[in-house]
Amino acid sequence: MAEPLHFVIVGNGPAGNEAAAALRGQDPKARITIISAAATHYLRPEKLAAFLVQPRHRLKDLYIHPYPWYEEQRIQLRLNQTVNRIAPEQKYVYLNHKERVRYDRLLLVTGARPRVPERLASLSSLLTRFATGADALLLKRGIAQVKHMTMLGGDCIALELAQALLPRGVRLTFILDEYRFWPLEFDEGVKKRLADSLEKKGIEVVRDDLAVSVEQAGDELLVKTRGGKEVKTDRACLSSGMVPAVEFLASAGIDTQLGVLVDDHLQTSRPDIWAAGECAQVYYSELKDYRCSTGSVNAEQQGRLVARNMLGAKEMVKLPEPGRVTIAGEHFTTYGWKGFSLDEKD
Amino acid sequence: MKETRLYLPSEREDFHAFTPARKVVRDIIFSTDRRDFGWIKENIPCQRACPASTNIPGYIRCIFEERHGRSYELNRFVNILPGVLGRICARPCEPACRHGFPDNGDPVAICHLKRVAADFRPEGHRLQEQLFAPSGKKVAVIGSGPAGLGAAHDLATFGHQVTMYEAEKEPGGMLRYGIPEFRLPRPLLATEIANVLRLGVDLHLGVRVGRDLELAEILDKHDAVILSAGAYRPNRLGMPGENLPGVYTGLEFMMRVNEGERPEIGQKVLVVGAGFTAMDCARSSIRLGAKRVLINLLTTEEFLTVDQEEIFQVKYEGGEFRGLVSIQEVLGKDKVQGARFQRNRLGGWTERGEREGVPIPDSDFFDSADSVILAIGQRPDPSFLHLELDQTERGFLRLNPQTGMTSRNRLFIAGDFGAGASNVISCIGSGRRAAWAVDQYLMRRERRKNVVRFEYMPETLRERKWDFIPRQPMPTLELPNRLAGAGQSEVETGLDPDPAREESKRCYLCYLRFEIDAARCIYCRWCMDVMPKNCIKLAKEVVRNSDGSIQSVVETEDWSQAAAVVIDGKECIRCGNCFRVCPVKCIEIVKVEMMEQDVEA
Numbered sequence: 001m002a003e004p005l006h007f008v009i010v011g012n013g014p015a016g017n018e019a020a021a022a023l024r025g026q027d028p029k030a031r032i033t034i035i036s037a038a039a040t041h042y043l044r045p046e047k048l049a050a051f052l053v054q055p056r057h058r059l060k061d062l063y064i065h066p067y068p069w070y071e072e073q074r075i076q077l078r079l080n081q082t083v084n085r086i087a088p089e090q091k092y093v094y095l096n097h098k099e100r101v102r103y104d105r106l107l108l109v110t111g112a113r114p115r116v117p118e119r120l121a122s123l124s125s126l127l128t129r130f131a132t133g134a135d136a137l138l139l140k141r142g143i144a145q146v147k148h149m150t151m152l153g154g155d156c157i158a159l160e161l162a163q164a165l166l167p168r169g170v171r172l173t174f175i176l177d178e179y180r181f182w183p184l185e186f187d188e189g190v191k192k193r194l195a196d197s198l199e200k201k202g203i204e205v206v207r208d209d210l211a212v213s214v215e216q217a218g219d220e221l222l223v224k225t226r227g228g229k230e231v232k233t234d235r236a237c238l239s240s241g242m243v244p245a246v247e248f249l250a251s252a253g254i255d256t257q258l259g260v261l262v263d264d265h266l267q268t269s270r271p272d273i274w275a276a277g278e279c280a281q282v283y284y285s286e287l288k289d290y291r292c293s294t295g296s297v298n299a300e301q302q303g304r305l306v307a308r309n310m311l312g313a314k315e316m317v318k319l320p321e322p323g324r325v326t327i328a329g330e331h332f333t334t335y336g337w338k339g340f341s342l343d344e345k346d
Numbered sequence: 347m348k349e350t351r352l353y354l355p356s357e358r359e360d361f362h363a364f365t366p367a368r369k370v371v372r373d374i375i376f377s378t379d380r381r382d383f384g385w386i387k388e389n390i391p392c393q394r395a396c397p398a399s400t401n402i403p404g405y406i407r408c409i410f411e412e413r414h415g416r417s418y419e420l421n422r423f424v425n426i427l428p429g430v431l432g433r434i435c436a437r438p439c440e441p442a443c444r445h446g447f448p449d450n451g452d453p454v455a456i457c458h459l460k461r462v463a464a465d466f467r468p469e470g471h472r473l474q475e476q477l478f479a480p481s482g483k484k485v486a487v488i489g490s491g492p493a494g495l496g497a498a499h500d501l502a503t504f505g506h507q508v509t510m511y512e513a514e515k516e517p518g519g520m521l522r523y524g525i526p527e528f529r530l531p532r533p534l535l536a537t538e539i540a541n542v543l544r545l546g547v548d549l550h551l552g553v554r555v556g557r558d559l560e561l562a563e564i565l566d567k568h569d570a571v572i573l574s575a576g577a578y579r580p581n582r583l584g585m586p587g588e589n590l591p592g593v594y595t596g597l598e599f600m601m602r603v604n605e606g607e608r609p610e611i612g613q614k615v616l617v618v619g620a621g622f623t624a625m626d627c628a629r630s631s632i633r634l635g636a637k638r639v640l641i642n643l644l645t646t647e648e649f650l651t652v653d654q655e656e657i658f659q660v661k662y663e664g665g666e667f668r669g670l671v672s673i674q675e676v677l678g679k680d681k682v683q684g685a686r687f688q689r690n691r692l693g694g695w696t697e698r699g700e701r702e703g704v705p706i707p708d709s710d711f712f713d714s715a716d717s718v719i720l721a722i723g724q725r726p727d728p729s730f731l732h733l734e735l736d737q738t739e740r741g742f743l744r745l746n747p748q749t750g751m752t753s754r755n756r757l758f759i760a761g762d763f764g765a766g767a768s769n770v771i772s773c774i775g776s777g778r779r780a781a782w783a784v785d786q787y788l789m790r791r792e793r794r795k796n797v798v799r800f801e802y803m804p805e806t807l808r809e810r811k812w813d814f815i816p817r818q819p820m821p822t823l824e825l826p827n828r829l830a831g832a833g834q835s836e837v838e839t840g841l842d843p844d845p846a847r848e849e850s851k852r853c854y855l856c857y858l859r860f861e862i863d864a865a866r867c868i869y870c871r872w873c874m875d876v877m878p879k880n881c882i883k884l885a886k887e888v889v890r891n892s893d894g895s896i897q898s899v900v901e902t903e904d905w906s907q908a909a910a911v912v913i914d915g916k917e918c919i920r921c922g923n924c925f926r927v928c929p930v931k932c933i934e935i936v937k938v939e940m941m942e943q944d945v946e947a
Binding site for chain 1: 826
């Protein structure tokens with residue numbers, strides 16, 4: 001009898017977990033391993049903001065699958081282990097602690113992390129991140145003392161934090177760059193409408209400007225912008241979009257640009273290696289452009305699709321449906337991010 | 347009683363000992379055996395990668411010893427302009443560095459350390475030149491860029507009378523007109539060029555050969571001519587709109603900026619290209635006040651020829667990269683209004699080892715712009731020579747492989763003028779090689795040659811803990827200071843002495859050869875117990891290169907098959923653990939360096 005295939009999944013987010021569940025559903029014999037650099041297991045990213053402000057919420061409440069689920073499903077979950085190299089010829093992934101794991105089919109679902117603008121790179125330790133469970137735990141500890149928060153850029157993270165913090169009376173400043181408000185299609189009209197709506201919500205908006213430095217000033221931080229504005233704040237949060245975490249793939253000869261370049265079937269440039277979710281970059285002929293997907297709903301969808309393709313199907317990935325963001329009664333169309341409203345339930 | 351006996355220095359107890367204050371050199375061996383050159387190639391990867399074969403471990407060790415003047419000279423012997431190269435070298439050595447091999451960490455900051463030697467050399471340090479007696483021969487060098495300077499330097503030391511013709515107002519070629527001042531300060535460039543000129547080079551500025559003076563005339567008046575006129579004809583794409591006002595070629599743009607002009611570029615600039623010129627154009631555009639600068643790449647950032655540090659600096663200053671696009675045409679009525687692009691996918695590899703970008707059908711998009719800079723390389727333009735010369739299929743001048751001469755007798759070529767745009771260090775190397783070829787032609791014999799020098803070392807020179815020092819970052823100016831004034835303040839401010847010395851410790855000193863003397867080895871295997879890598883092996887046999895040097899070791903697990911216990915020079919990181927632990931001191935350390943020596947008549 002042939003050995004069952006070993007599916008190795010690098011990454012423990014929505015795409016990876018959905019793929020693992022789908023693989024198990026369709027191939028009861030397969031060996032499935034999830035390797036994750038994170039120390040905690042998969043949690044609902046969209047619930048992080050609520051977790052932050054609800055004192056009684058615990059991280060455990062955000063788990064989709066409790067630990068026993070992985071055992072029941074015979075999915076080996078290896079947390080706190082980092083893959084630092086892949087050898088596609090020999091079909092090995094190398095872990096930081098020098099172990100190597102052989103795979104038959106490999107799925108890269110490493111997700112994305114907040115982009116650190118190059119000019120702030122050396123100040124990285126002063127900046128707040130809000131993308132993972134660990135980030136949320138760290139921020140939650142001091143959240144009661146936060147009276148003012150500055151968003152360095154505008155993205156989904158900034159909006160989700162705004163949604164959680166505004167009702168609690170935290171004052172917010174958004175520093176918006178001239179060219180981007182991720183994940184919106186951005187032009188002059190949108191730019192103005194968006195800044196106006198944020199202001200209507202009581203948010204201070206610094207328009208057409210960039211943070212160039214962040215300094216510790218006593219208990220507070222002092223954010224300085226290119227335009228010469230200075231903002232005193234308790235926290236400066238990275239919110240200039242996300243970048244896929246794919247650096248470690250270059251040495252394996254797996255093509256990457258912003259994310260891992262995959263074809264219509266989510267297959268990478270190397271045989272038996274697939275990618276899905278926020279780290280996978282697909283060319284969509286409808287857009288005449290490449291795009292990485294956004295948000296857990298899209299990631300889960302791609303996770304299920306890639307699982308079918310890894311088992312031999314040839315399904316085409318579809319362009320995510322545009323979502324709608326509502327701020328102070330104004331509607332904005334997004335790049336496939338789920339629906340979101342900064343207003344009271346409408 | 348008064349001591350009357352006179353002690354001779356050699357009777358002192360520590361006379362033969364190696365102490366920081368004194369060094370006893372017992373045996374030095376010089377070799378021209380090709381196996382020894384082969385050993386250097388095989389074991390010193392940085393030196394092999396350097397087009398000028400710089401003795402990199404040698405000069406880095408001098409920095410550790412705080413002999414910055416000597417370190418500078420070790421560089422200058424072969425690469426003529428250490429201060430310049432310590433800033434803008436293309437650094438082919440760094441990707442080759444053994445410290446960057448898998449599991450070894452990051453490569454040593456070889457280039458930054460070269461700058462350290464230049465920055466901290468003592469004021470008025472002694473330049474060392476090996477001067478030959480005047481030969482009475484006259485040689486002309488056309489072009490005063492890196493290749494011309496390399497050639498002129500060596501020709502002058504050979505004793506020939508050198509005349510250099512330069513078309514522009516100042517010497518330096520691409521160094522002065524191609525590279526922006528914020529990467530290469532001009533006073534430093536002037537000093538290092540002066541070190542070449544003071545050897546008796548007669549420099550004629552503002553003389554454009556082919557316009558002010560014919561090459562045929564120069565050939566008549568000189569015993570030999572080296573053409574090092576660089577690559578100044580910009581490549582063109584032949585697309586619509588290429589000649590609209592607001593479209594610049596990268597070189598034209600940089601030359602204007604470097605002459606102090608401020609070309610009109612508007613708010614949004616699209617740069618097309620993936621080399622250092624494209625980066626320089628983008629960074630200069632930001633300094634000229636552009637709000638948005640996009641560098642458009644056929645492939646992706648991964649396949650850029652520039653290093654990660656440069657990419658970071660471009661982004662730090664606000665430049666953006668747009669990968670996987672090809673420009674199709676420039677659009678606009680009287681001036682540029684934008685450009686049409688196609689998206690690419692990654693394709694195969696070209697013969698020259700470059701990744702291809704293949705346009706995706708029906709993927710056109712328009713992007714608005716106030717100006718477009720096409721920095722897609724340049725090639726030599728031999729039309730000004732007014733001579734019929736043989737060319738290769740690729741349109742470069744054909745050279746005689748033995749003499750380095752063109753099809754015209756006494757006419758030699760150096761640098762980018764020969765084989766197209768390369769980099770500064772390759773041009774200097776090429777210029778020096780052309781000078782040696784000219785000398786051999788004029789004097790009818792070889793007068794200088796490379797030899798391998800061996801020196802036995804009484805100690806390891808390194809400590810194992812140095813292997814864990816992280817790469818020291820280059821300090822740079824903050825953004826407002828970069829853009830202040832004309833925006834030409836040097837961005838990289840240089841390593842300070844302490845981090846510089848830390849960085850120098852990181853070098854494995856691959857020029858040290860660790861060897862086990864089989865006659866004395868007692869096979870105790872202590873060395874194998876302390877080795878940090880798989881570097882000491884039971885060898886069944888060795889595989890040799892065609893020059894006879896050892897390429898690799900065939901390992902065995904079986905003692906009965908082992909011919910010897912050997913240290914694999916390619917795995918060895920020269921930590922010295924084996925040397926320190928050996929109970930019978932059977933491990934020998936030899937310093938192996940390549941150097942230039944005169945050939946006696």
